Amino acid sequence: MIVYLVGAGPGDPGLITARGLELIRTCDVLVFDRLVARELVDEAPVGAMRIGRETLSQEEINRLLIELARAGRIVVRLKGGDPFLFGRGGEEVEALSAAGIRSEVVPGVSCLSAVPAAAGIPITHRGVSAQVTIAAGSGAGGALGLDLDALACAPGTLVLFMSLGRLDEIVDGLIARGKDPLTPAAVIASGTRAEQRTVVAALHKLPAAAVAASVVAPALVVIGDVVELADELDAAPSRSSSGNTSVMSRKPTVATMER
Protein backbone atom coordinates (compact mmCIF):
# COMPACT_ATOMS: atom_id res chain seq x y z
CA MET A 1 0.00 0.00 0.00
CA ILE A 2 1.64 3.17 -1.18
CA VAL A 3 0.47 6.46 -2.61
CA TYR A 4 2.81 8.55 -4.75
CA LEU A 5 2.42 12.30 -4.37
CA VAL A 6 3.90 13.66 -7.56
CA GLY A 7 4.53 17.29 -8.47
CA ALA A 8 3.49 17.97 -12.07
CA GLY A 9 5.51 21.17 -12.34
CA PRO A 10 4.39 24.65 -13.35
CA GLY A 11 2.32 23.88 -16.45
CA ASP A 12 4.57 22.89 -19.36
CA PRO A 13 4.26 19.06 -19.42
CA GLY A 14 7.98 18.74 -20.25
CA LEU A 15 8.77 20.05 -16.79
CA ILE A 16 7.56 16.97 -14.91
CA THR A 17 10.42 14.96 -13.40
CA ALA A 18 11.65 11.75 -15.04
CA ARG A 19 10.66 9.85 -11.89
CA GLY A 20 7.19 11.43 -11.80
CA LEU A 21 6.56 10.56 -15.45
CA GLU A 22 7.65 6.97 -14.86
CA LEU A 23 5.16 6.68 -11.99
CA ILE A 24 2.28 8.12 -14.03
CA ARG A 25 3.06 5.58 -16.76
CA THR A 26 2.73 2.65 -14.34
CA CYS A 27 -0.16 3.66 -12.08
CA ASP A 28 -3.59 2.08 -11.69
CA VAL A 29 -5.28 5.28 -10.61
CA LEU A 30 -4.34 8.89 -11.33
CA VAL A 31 -5.92 11.57 -9.12
CA PHE A 32 -5.06 14.93 -10.66
CA ASP A 33 -5.48 18.65 -10.02
CA ARG A 34 -7.37 20.89 -12.43
CA LEU A 35 -4.27 22.80 -13.53
CA VAL A 36 -2.22 19.73 -14.43
CA ALA A 37 -1.40 19.52 -18.16
CA ARG A 38 -3.73 17.23 -20.11
CA GLU A 39 -0.65 15.69 -21.81
CA LEU A 40 0.45 14.30 -18.45
CA VAL A 41 -2.95 12.81 -17.66
CA ASP A 42 -2.79 11.14 -21.09
CA GLU A 43 0.49 9.45 -20.08
CA ALA A 44 -1.34 7.13 -17.65
CA PRO A 45 -1.81 3.56 -18.95
CA VAL A 46 -4.84 2.91 -21.15
CA GLY A 47 -6.67 0.96 -18.45
CA ALA A 48 -5.88 3.37 -15.62
CA MET A 49 -8.66 5.23 -13.81
CA ARG A 50 -8.32 9.03 -14.13
CA ILE A 51 -9.98 11.12 -11.43
CA GLY A 52 -10.05 14.92 -11.66
CA ARG A 53 -10.15 16.45 -8.21
CA GLU A 54 -12.19 19.49 -9.18
CA THR A 55 -15.39 18.50 -7.42
CA LEU A 56 -13.71 17.03 -4.34
CA SER A 57 -12.87 18.76 -1.07
CA GLN A 58 -9.45 18.20 0.50
CA GLU A 59 -11.02 15.84 3.02
CA GLU A 60 -12.72 13.82 0.30
CA ILE A 61 -9.42 13.52 -1.58
CA ASN A 62 -7.67 12.26 1.53
CA ARG A 63 -10.40 9.65 2.03
CA LEU A 64 -10.32 8.63 -1.63
CA LEU A 65 -6.53 8.15 -1.59
CA ILE A 66 -6.79 5.99 1.54
CA GLU A 67 -9.58 3.85 0.11
CA LEU A 68 -7.84 3.31 -3.22
CA ALA A 69 -4.57 2.38 -1.52
CA ARG A 70 -6.40 -0.05 0.77
CA ALA A 71 -8.01 -1.61 -2.29
CA GLY A 72 -4.48 -2.41 -3.46
CA ARG A 73 -4.35 0.09 -6.32
CA ILE A 74 -1.13 1.85 -7.31
CA VAL A 75 -2.19 5.44 -6.80
CA VAL A 76 -0.48 8.52 -8.20
CA ARG A 77 -1.73 11.81 -6.80
CA LEU A 78 -0.60 14.35 -9.38
CA LYS A 79 -0.45 17.90 -8.04
CA GLY A 80 0.31 21.19 -9.81
CA GLY A 81 3.76 22.67 -9.10
CA ASP A 82 5.48 21.15 -6.09
CA PRO A 83 3.46 19.22 -3.48
CA PHE A 84 5.18 20.85 -0.50
CA LEU A 85 5.28 24.49 -1.60
CA PHE A 86 1.72 25.77 -1.17
CA GLY A 87 0.62 22.41 -2.53
CA ARG A 88 -0.99 21.05 0.63
CA GLY A 89 0.99 17.84 0.13
CA GLY A 90 1.77 17.74 3.84
CA GLU A 91 -1.92 17.41 4.65
CA GLU A 92 -2.28 14.43 2.33
CA VAL A 93 0.85 12.75 3.72
CA GLU A 94 -0.49 13.30 7.26
CA ALA A 95 -3.87 11.77 6.44
CA LEU A 96 -2.25 8.76 4.73
CA SER A 97 0.22 8.32 7.54
CA ALA A 98 -2.58 8.41 10.13
CA ALA A 99 -4.33 5.66 8.17
CA GLY A 100 -1.15 3.55 8.18
CA ILE A 101 -0.51 4.04 4.46
CA ARG A 102 2.96 4.77 3.11
CA SER A 103 3.52 7.65 0.76
CA GLU A 104 6.38 8.75 -1.40
CA VAL A 105 6.72 12.40 -2.33
CA VAL A 106 8.22 13.10 -5.75
CA PRO A 107 8.93 16.84 -5.77
CA GLY A 108 8.06 18.96 -8.76
CA VAL A 109 9.43 22.10 -10.37
CA SER A 110 7.70 24.87 -8.44
CA CYS A 111 6.20 27.89 -10.18
CA LEU A 112 8.34 29.92 -7.79
CA SER A 113 11.37 30.16 -10.04
CA ALA A 114 10.19 28.46 -13.26
CA VAL A 115 7.40 30.93 -14.00
CA PRO A 116 9.52 34.08 -13.56
CA ALA A 117 12.29 32.32 -15.56
CA ALA A 118 9.85 31.82 -18.42
CA ALA A 119 9.31 35.58 -18.40
CA GLY A 120 13.06 36.29 -18.36
CA ILE A 121 13.18 37.07 -14.63
CA PRO A 122 15.72 35.31 -12.39
CA ILE A 123 14.35 35.60 -8.84
CA THR A 124 17.89 35.78 -7.49
CA HIS A 125 20.66 37.60 -9.34
CA ARG A 126 24.17 38.54 -8.31
CA GLY A 127 24.25 42.11 -7.05
CA VAL A 128 20.48 42.54 -7.42
CA SER A 129 18.74 40.08 -5.10
CA ALA A 130 20.09 37.46 -2.73
CA GLN A 131 16.90 36.93 -0.76
CA VAL A 132 13.43 35.77 -1.74
CA THR A 133 10.25 35.87 0.30
CA ILE A 134 7.31 33.73 -0.73
CA ALA A 135 3.74 33.94 0.46
CA ALA A 136 0.26 33.03 -0.75
CA GLY A 137 -2.72 35.36 -1.01
CA SER A 138 -5.18 32.57 -0.38
CA GLY A 139 -5.42 28.84 0.08
CA ALA A 140 -2.53 26.92 1.56
CA GLY A 141 -2.02 29.06 4.63
CA GLY A 142 -5.39 28.34 6.16
CA ALA A 143 -6.03 30.68 9.04
CA LEU A 144 -2.64 32.32 8.53
CA GLY A 145 -3.13 35.39 6.37
CA LEU A 146 -0.51 37.41 4.55
CA ASP A 147 1.81 39.20 6.95
CA LEU A 148 1.96 42.50 5.08
CA ASP A 149 4.20 44.15 7.69
CA ALA A 150 6.84 41.49 7.18
CA LEU A 151 6.42 41.43 3.39
CA ALA A 152 6.73 45.22 3.10
CA CYS A 153 10.10 45.28 4.82
CA ALA A 154 11.55 42.06 3.35
CA PRO A 155 14.61 42.84 1.20
CA GLY A 156 15.15 41.21 -2.18
CA THR A 157 12.43 39.59 -4.24
CA LEU A 158 8.81 38.96 -3.21
CA VAL A 159 6.93 36.15 -4.93
CA LEU A 160 3.21 35.86 -4.24
CA PHE A 161 1.19 32.77 -5.12
CA MET A 162 -2.60 32.85 -5.58
CA SER A 163 -2.78 36.60 -5.10
CA LEU A 164 -4.30 37.95 -8.32
CA GLY A 165 -7.80 38.22 -6.86
CA ARG A 166 -6.54 40.37 -3.97
CA LEU A 167 -3.83 42.26 -5.85
CA ASP A 168 -5.32 45.71 -5.25
CA GLU A 169 -5.56 45.18 -1.50
CA ILE A 170 -2.11 43.57 -1.25
CA VAL A 171 -0.37 46.32 -3.24
CA ASP A 172 -2.12 49.08 -1.27
CA GLY A 173 -1.17 47.32 1.95
CA LEU A 174 2.49 47.00 0.97
CA ILE A 175 2.75 50.64 -0.11
CA ALA A 176 0.96 51.84 3.04
CA ARG A 177 3.61 49.95 5.03
CA GLY A 178 6.48 51.67 3.28
CA LYS A 179 7.19 49.57 0.16
CA ASP A 180 8.43 51.86 -2.62
CA PRO A 181 5.50 52.34 -5.07
CA LEU A 182 8.01 52.44 -7.93
CA THR A 183 9.40 48.97 -7.20
CA PRO A 184 9.41 46.98 -10.48
CA ALA A 185 6.69 44.32 -10.43
CA ALA A 186 5.10 41.72 -12.68
CA VAL A 187 2.10 39.47 -12.96
CA ILE A 188 2.78 36.31 -14.95
CA ALA A 189 -0.36 34.40 -15.89
CA SER A 190 -0.37 30.78 -17.12
CA GLY A 191 3.41 30.72 -16.79
CA THR A 192 5.35 28.20 -18.94
CA ARG A 193 2.18 27.40 -20.93
CA ALA A 194 1.44 28.38 -24.53
CA GLU A 195 -0.95 31.06 -23.27
CA GLN A 196 1.57 32.67 -20.89
CA ARG A 197 1.14 36.42 -20.46
CA THR A 198 3.31 38.81 -18.50
CA VAL A 199 2.34 42.28 -17.30
CA VAL A 200 5.18 44.46 -16.05
CA ALA A 201 4.57 47.73 -14.19
CA ALA A 202 5.73 49.81 -11.27
CA LEU A 203 4.17 48.32 -8.13
CA HIS A 204 1.54 51.04 -7.68
CA LYS A 205 0.33 50.58 -11.26
CA LEU A 206 0.37 46.78 -11.28
CA PRO A 207 -3.27 46.09 -10.27
CA ALA A 208 -4.63 48.46 -12.93
CA ALA A 209 -2.22 47.08 -15.53
CA ALA A 210 -3.31 43.52 -14.74
CA VAL A 211 -6.98 44.48 -15.08
CA ALA A 212 -6.30 46.36 -18.33
CA ALA A 213 -4.56 43.30 -19.75
CA SER A 214 -7.40 41.03 -18.55
CA VAL A 215 -4.99 38.46 -17.12
CA VAL A 216 -6.61 35.61 -15.22
CA ALA A 217 -5.47 32.99 -12.71
CA PRO A 218 -3.33 30.96 -12.38
CA ALA A 219 -0.89 33.80 -11.94
CA LEU A 220 2.25 34.56 -10.00
CA VAL A 221 3.17 38.03 -8.73
CA VAL A 222 6.84 39.05 -8.61
CA ILE A 223 7.93 42.26 -6.89
CA GLY A 224 11.52 43.50 -6.84
CA ASP A 225 14.42 44.87 -8.84
CA VAL A 226 14.98 41.51 -10.57
CA VAL A 227 11.89 42.28 -12.68
CA GLU A 228 13.96 44.87 -14.53
CA LEU A 229 16.27 42.11 -15.71
CA ALA A 230 13.43 40.89 -17.93
CA ASP A 231 14.30 43.77 -20.26
CA GLU A 232 17.91 42.79 -20.28
CA LEU A 233 17.51 39.04 -20.52
CA ASP A 234 14.50 38.97 -22.76
CA ALA A 235 13.74 41.57 -25.39
CA ALA A 236 10.62 39.87 -26.74
CA PRO A 237 9.52 41.60 -29.97
CA SER A 238 5.87 41.87 -28.94
CA ARG A 239 6.77 43.86 -25.88
CA SER A 240 5.74 47.50 -25.81
CA SER A 241 8.47 50.03 -25.18
CA SER A 242 6.11 52.87 -24.33
CA GLY A 243 5.91 53.69 -20.66
CA ASN A 244 6.55 51.25 -17.87
CA THR A 245 3.71 48.84 -18.60
CA SER A 246 3.97 46.07 -21.12
CA VAL A 247 2.27 42.83 -22.02
CA MET A 248 4.16 39.88 -23.46
CA SER A 249 2.90 36.68 -24.95
CA ARG A 250 5.03 33.60 -25.04
CA LYS A 251 5.68 30.56 -27.12
CA PRO A 252 4.87 27.09 -25.84
CA THR A 253 7.24 25.16 -23.57
CA VAL A 254 9.98 26.83 -21.64
CA ALA A 255 11.44 30.27 -22.09
CA THR A 256 13.48 30.98 -25.17
CA MET A 257 15.53 34.02 -24.43
CA GLU A 258 16.56 36.06 -27.40
CA ARG A 259 18.30 39.32 -27.58
Place this chain on the structure above:
Amino acid sequence: MIVYLVGAGPGDPGLITARGLELIRTCDVLVFDRLVARELVDEAPVGAMRIGRETLSQEEINRLLIELARAGRIVVRLKGGDPFLFGRGGEEVEALSAAGIRSEVVPGVSCLSAVPAAAGIPITHRGVSAQVTIAAGSGAGGALGLDLDALACAPGTLVLFMSLGRLDEIVDGLIARGKDPLTPAAVIASGTRAEQRTVVAALHKLPAAAVAASVVAPALVVIGDVVELADELDAAPSRSSSGNTSVMSRKPTVATMER
Protein backbone atom coordinates in the same frame (compact mmCIF):
# COMPACT_ATOMS: atom_id res chain seq x y z
CA MET B 1 23.32 28.88 -32.00
CA ILE B 2 21.64 28.04 -28.76
CA VAL B 3 22.76 27.05 -25.29
CA TYR B 4 20.40 25.12 -23.01
CA LEU B 5 20.68 25.97 -19.32
CA VAL B 6 19.21 22.93 -17.63
CA GLY B 7 18.48 22.45 -13.93
CA ALA B 8 19.60 19.00 -12.78
CA GLY B 9 17.48 19.10 -9.63
CA PRO B 10 18.53 18.53 -6.02
CA GLY B 11 20.68 15.42 -6.37
CA ASP B 12 18.54 12.35 -7.04
CA PRO B 13 18.97 11.83 -10.81
CA GLY B 14 15.29 10.86 -11.13
CA LEU B 15 14.37 14.44 -10.28
CA ILE B 16 15.62 15.95 -13.53
CA THR B 17 12.78 17.14 -15.78
CA ALA B 18 11.68 15.08 -18.78
CA ARG B 19 12.67 17.99 -21.05
CA GLY B 20 16.08 18.35 -19.40
CA LEU B 21 16.83 14.65 -19.79
CA GLU B 22 15.83 14.77 -23.46
CA LEU B 23 18.27 17.64 -24.03
CA ILE B 24 21.14 15.84 -22.27
CA ARG B 25 20.50 12.81 -24.46
CA THR B 26 20.85 14.84 -27.65
CA CYS B 27 23.66 17.27 -26.83
CA ASP B 28 27.14 17.56 -28.39
CA VAL B 29 28.72 19.07 -25.30
CA LEU B 30 27.68 18.78 -21.66
CA VAL B 31 29.13 21.35 -19.24
CA PHE B 32 28.19 20.20 -15.74
CA ASP B 33 28.50 21.34 -12.12
CA ARG B 34 30.37 19.28 -9.55
CA LEU B 35 27.23 18.34 -7.59
CA VAL B 36 25.32 17.01 -10.58
CA ALA B 37 24.58 13.26 -10.35
CA ARG B 38 27.00 11.08 -12.31
CA GLU B 39 24.01 9.15 -13.70
CA LEU B 40 22.88 12.29 -15.54
CA VAL B 41 26.32 12.95 -17.02
CA ASP B 42 26.27 9.34 -18.25
CA GLU B 43 23.03 10.02 -20.12
CA ALA B 44 24.85 12.21 -22.68
CA PRO B 45 25.45 10.50 -26.05
CA VAL B 46 28.56 8.31 -26.31
CA GLY B 47 30.39 10.75 -28.55
CA ALA B 48 29.48 13.86 -26.54
CA MET B 49 32.16 15.96 -24.85
CA ARG B 50 31.73 16.10 -21.06
CA ILE B 51 33.26 19.09 -19.29
CA GLY B 52 33.24 19.35 -15.50
CA ARG B 53 33.20 22.98 -14.41
CA GLU B 54 35.16 22.43 -11.22
CA THR B 55 38.35 24.11 -12.33
CA LEU B 56 36.65 26.94 -14.20
CA SER B 57 35.71 30.39 -12.93
CA GLN B 58 32.27 31.79 -13.78
CA GLU B 59 33.86 34.04 -16.38
CA GLU B 60 35.68 31.12 -18.00
CA ILE B 61 32.43 29.14 -18.16
CA ASN B 62 30.66 32.04 -19.83
CA ARG B 63 33.45 32.27 -22.42
CA LEU B 64 33.48 28.51 -22.98
CA LEU B 65 29.72 28.41 -23.57
CA ILE B 66 29.98 31.25 -26.06
CA GLU B 67 32.85 29.63 -27.95
CA LEU B 68 31.20 26.22 -28.12
CA ALA B 69 27.92 27.73 -29.32
CA ARG B 70 29.77 29.73 -31.98
CA ALA B 71 31.48 26.53 -33.10
CA GLY B 72 28.00 25.19 -33.85
CA ARG B 73 27.85 22.67 -31.01
CA ILE B 74 24.60 21.81 -29.22
CA VAL B 75 25.55 22.81 -25.70
CA VAL B 76 23.77 21.75 -22.52
CA ARG B 77 24.87 23.59 -19.40
CA LEU B 78 23.74 21.31 -16.58
CA LYS B 79 23.46 23.09 -13.24
CA GLY B 80 22.62 21.72 -9.79
CA GLY B 81 19.12 22.54 -8.50
CA ASP B 82 17.37 25.29 -10.42
CA PRO B 83 19.38 27.67 -12.62
CA PHE B 84 17.56 30.80 -11.42
CA LEU B 85 17.39 30.15 -7.66
CA PHE B 86 20.89 30.81 -6.36
CA GLY B 87 22.08 29.09 -9.54
CA ARG B 88 23.71 32.10 -11.23
CA GLY B 89 21.79 31.17 -14.38
CA GLY B 90 20.97 34.82 -14.96
CA GLU B 91 24.65 35.65 -15.28
CA GLU B 92 25.17 33.00 -17.93
CA VAL B 93 22.07 34.10 -19.86
CA GLU B 94 23.34 37.71 -19.71
CA ALA B 95 26.78 36.76 -21.01
CA LEU B 96 25.33 34.66 -23.84
CA SER B 97 22.83 37.34 -24.71
CA ALA B 98 25.58 39.98 -24.85
CA ALA B 99 27.45 37.72 -27.29
CA GLY B 100 24.35 37.40 -29.47
CA ILE B 101 23.70 33.79 -28.52
CA ARG B 102 20.24 32.51 -27.69
CA SER B 103 19.65 30.50 -24.58
CA GLU B 104 16.78 28.40 -23.33
CA VAL B 105 16.33 27.89 -19.62
CA VAL B 106 14.85 24.56 -18.52
CA PRO B 107 14.03 24.98 -14.83
CA GLY B 108 14.92 22.29 -12.33
CA VAL B 109 13.51 21.05 -9.06
CA SER B 110 15.11 23.34 -6.50
CA CYS B 111 16.56 22.02 -3.27
CA LEU B 112 14.31 24.59 -1.59
CA SER B 113 11.33 22.30 -1.15
CA ALA B 114 12.62 18.93 -2.43
CA VAL B 115 15.36 18.55 0.17
CA PRO B 116 13.14 19.32 3.19
CA ALA B 117 10.46 17.06 1.62
CA ALA B 118 12.96 14.19 1.51
CA ALA B 119 13.40 14.69 5.27
CA GLY B 120 9.62 14.75 5.84
CA ILE B 121 9.42 18.53 6.19
CA PRO B 122 6.88 20.50 4.13
CA ILE B 123 8.18 24.09 4.02
CA THR B 124 4.60 25.36 3.95
CA HIS B 125 1.83 23.67 5.90
CA ARG B 126 -1.74 24.70 6.65
CA GLY B 127 -1.93 26.38 10.03
CA VAL B 128 1.84 26.17 10.58
CA SER B 129 3.60 28.21 7.90
CA ALA B 130 2.24 30.20 4.99
CA GLN B 131 5.41 32.19 4.29
CA VAL B 132 8.93 31.16 3.34
CA THR B 133 12.06 33.29 3.27
CA ILE B 134 15.09 32.06 1.36
CA ALA B 135 18.63 33.37 1.48
CA ALA B 136 22.14 32.14 0.82
CA GLY B 137 25.08 32.25 3.22
CA SER B 138 27.60 32.60 0.44
CA GLY B 139 27.87 32.62 -3.31
CA ALA B 140 25.03 33.81 -5.46
CA GLY B 141 24.37 37.07 -3.71
CA GLY B 142 27.72 38.59 -4.51
CA ALA B 143 28.26 41.75 -2.55
CA LEU B 144 24.85 41.38 -0.94
CA GLY B 145 25.31 39.60 2.37
CA LEU B 146 22.69 37.97 4.52
CA ASP B 147 20.28 40.52 5.95
CA LEU B 148 20.08 39.07 9.45
CA ASP B 149 17.74 41.79 10.72
CA ALA B 150 15.16 40.89 8.07
CA LEU B 151 15.69 37.15 8.50
CA ALA B 152 15.28 37.31 12.27
CA CYS B 153 11.86 38.95 12.04
CA ALA B 154 10.53 37.04 9.01
CA PRO B 155 7.51 34.94 9.98
CA GLY B 156 7.08 31.34 8.77
CA THR B 157 9.89 29.16 7.46
CA LEU B 158 13.50 30.21 6.80
CA VAL B 159 15.49 28.21 4.28
CA LEU B 160 19.19 28.95 4.00
CA PHE B 161 21.32 27.76 1.08
CA MET B 162 25.10 27.39 1.29
CA SER B 163 25.18 28.32 4.96
CA LEU B 164 26.73 25.33 6.73
CA GLY B 165 30.19 26.89 6.90
CA ARG B 166 28.82 29.98 8.65
CA LEU B 167 26.10 28.30 10.68
CA ASP B 168 27.49 29.36 14.06
CA GLU B 169 27.67 33.01 13.11
CA ILE B 170 24.26 32.99 11.40
CA VAL B 171 22.48 31.31 14.31
CA ASP B 172 24.12 33.66 16.84
CA GLY B 173 23.13 36.62 14.69
CA LEU B 174 19.51 35.51 14.40
CA ILE B 175 19.17 34.88 18.13
CA ALA B 176 20.87 38.21 18.97
CA ARG B 177 18.22 39.89 16.80
CA GLY B 178 15.33 38.28 18.64
CA LYS B 179 14.75 34.93 16.94
CA ASP B 180 13.51 32.39 19.51
CA PRO B 181 16.48 30.10 20.35
CA LEU B 182 14.04 27.20 20.76
CA THR B 183 12.73 27.46 17.19
CA PRO B 184 12.84 23.96 15.64
CA ALA B 185 15.62 23.75 13.05
CA ALA B 186 17.32 21.24 10.79
CA VAL B 187 20.40 20.76 8.65
CA ILE B 188 19.83 18.37 5.75
CA ALA B 189 23.04 17.27 4.05
CA SER B 190 23.16 15.60 0.61
CA GLY B 191 19.38 15.85 0.43
CA THR B 192 17.55 13.39 -1.88
CA ARG B 193 20.76 11.37 -2.36
CA ALA B 194 21.48 7.93 -0.92
CA GLU B 195 23.80 9.53 1.64
CA GLN B 196 21.22 12.04 2.89
CA ARG B 197 21.53 12.94 6.57
CA THR B 198 19.27 15.13 8.66
CA VAL B 199 20.15 16.76 11.96
CA VAL B 200 17.24 18.23 13.92
CA ALA B 201 17.74 20.48 16.95
CA ALA B 202 16.46 23.61 18.62
CA LEU B 203 17.99 26.60 16.78
CA HIS B 204 20.54 27.44 19.49
CA LYS B 205 21.83 23.86 19.51
CA LEU B 206 21.89 23.38 15.74
CA PRO B 207 25.52 24.37 15.02
CA ALA B 208 26.87 22.04 17.73
CA ALA B 209 24.54 19.23 16.63
CA ALA B 210 25.72 19.61 13.02
CA VAL B 211 29.36 19.47 14.10
CA ALA B 212 28.71 16.46 16.35
CA ALA B 213 27.06 14.63 13.45
CA SER B 214 29.95 15.60 11.12
CA VAL B 215 27.59 16.66 8.36
CA VAL B 216 29.25 18.24 5.34
CA ALA B 217 28.13 20.38 2.41
CA PRO B 218 26.03 20.40 0.30
CA ALA B 219 23.51 21.13 3.00
CA LEU B 220 20.32 23.08 3.43
CA VAL B 221 19.29 24.75 6.70
CA VAL B 222 15.58 24.92 7.59
CA ILE B 223 14.36 26.98 10.54
CA GLY B 224 10.74 27.09 11.68
CA ASP B 225 7.85 25.18 13.22
CA VAL B 226 7.42 23.03 10.09
CA VAL B 227 10.55 21.13 11.18
CA GLU B 228 8.45 19.52 13.92
CA LEU B 229 6.26 17.93 11.27
CA ALA B 230 9.19 15.69 10.29
CA ASP B 231 8.32 13.35 13.16
CA GLU B 232 4.70 13.22 12.22
CA LEU B 233 5.07 12.82 8.47
CA ASP B 234 7.97 10.42 8.66
CA ALA B 235 5.92 7.95 10.71
CA ALA B 236 5.29 5.82 7.62
CA PRO B 237 7.76 2.90 7.50
CA SER B 238 9.56 3.64 4.27
CA ARG B 239 8.02 6.57 2.54
CA SER B 240 10.76 7.26 0.05
CA SER B 241 11.61 3.77 -1.10
CA SER B 242 10.01 2.05 -4.03
CA GLY B 243 9.96 -1.31 -5.75
CA ASN B 244 9.59 0.42 -9.08
CA THR B 245 13.26 0.82 -9.85
CA SER B 246 15.04 1.74 -13.03
CA VAL B 247 18.20 3.62 -13.88
CA MET B 248 16.42 6.90 -13.20
CA SER B 249 14.61 5.87 -10.04
CA ARG B 250 15.57 7.54 -6.83
CA LYS B 251 17.42 5.53 -4.27
CA PRO B 252 15.88 5.22 -0.84
CA THR B 253 16.78 8.20 1.27
CA VAL B 254 17.49 7.64 4.93
CA ALA B 255 16.95 10.52 7.32
CA THR B 256 19.10 10.34 10.42
CA MET B 257 17.23 12.30 13.06
CA GLU B 258 19.34 13.54 15.93
CA ARG B 259 17.76 15.48 18.74
